[in-house]
Amino acid sequence: MNLIEITDITAPELEVFTKCSEPQLFRYFEPELGIFVAESASVILRALEDGYEPLSVLVETGRMEAEAAPVFEAIERFWGREKLDTIPVYTAGVDIVTRLTGYALVRGLWMTMRRRPAPSLEEFCRDKKRMVVLFEVVNPANAGAIVRSAAALGMDSALFSYGSVDPLARRASRVSMGTVFQIPWTYATREETEGTALVRTFQSYGFKTVAMALTDDSTSVDNDEIRSNEKLAVFLGSEGPGLPKEVIAACDYRVRIPMHHGVDSLNVAAASAISFWELMK
DSSP states (O other): OEEEEOOOTTOGGGHHHHTOOHHHHHHSSOTTTOEEEEESHHHHHHHHHTTOEEEEEEEEGGGIIIIIHHHHHHHHHHHOHHHHHHSEEEEEOHHHHHHHHSSOOGGGEEEEEEOOOOOOHHHHHTTOSEEEEEESOOOHHHHHHHHHHHHHTTOOEEEEOTTSOOTTSHHHHHHTTTGGGTSOEEEOOHHHHSTTHHHHHHHHTTOEEEEEOOOTTOEESOOHHHHTOSOEEEEEEBTTTBSOHHHHHHSSEEEEOOOOTTOOOOOHHHHHHHHHHHHTO
8 A cells, every 4th residue: 555654744735634625625636526535434434335436545553453444445345456555545643643633533534535426406306205405504413414314214315405515524424424425415506596496496396395394384294194295305494594484485395393391493403303204104
């Protein structure tokens, strides 16, 4: 392997791990595609299994056997020995790595990987039946948890509206436990997201649209009529403001989770898990 011991924490080739913001990574090296950084062996392994190309590795020296060895085996299995021998593998002790990144690495392992083009909304919706729509969900932890629940509880896909967090952001993919590489997803453009355009688009594709919202006409999530629809798109809004009023009004159904003790709402990630469980029964 191409092992490179880190002695200079300001080396320019390490900027992708230390200085680049998520938007910069999106356009790094290849403006039309970009890269992302995956954290921890479990997330990296799922990305490799899903066909994402490895570009470089940063690993604590003490993690080479426990964490990195399965990753190196997967690189060879999916990409061949030549790839394993040529990609740079930067190594350093935990103290140096912490100085390099500003904090201790998650399980001591990061990998930069090449992005893939996301499918268009029309192409993406062709064979889907149960989709979660993250509408301007900006918190990466919430987004990751929603995707994880969607994958675990039977939803078949996720759509991220314009203005939502990048599902390949480090924290989003980490909180998802790598399920962003197991459930199909794509982005909507600004034009596709404006106003009620996204709701209308789903309806034109034969989906019944469900807004998770507290309104006077909200029905309980355990609703047999809603469950009986062949195709459902479940809209979730950001923590705090929730979905825009016009989006809520345009959806076919408005749904709430029955609660007690005067509590009127849950964290959007928790609400998503309950909703997916009920709607997939």
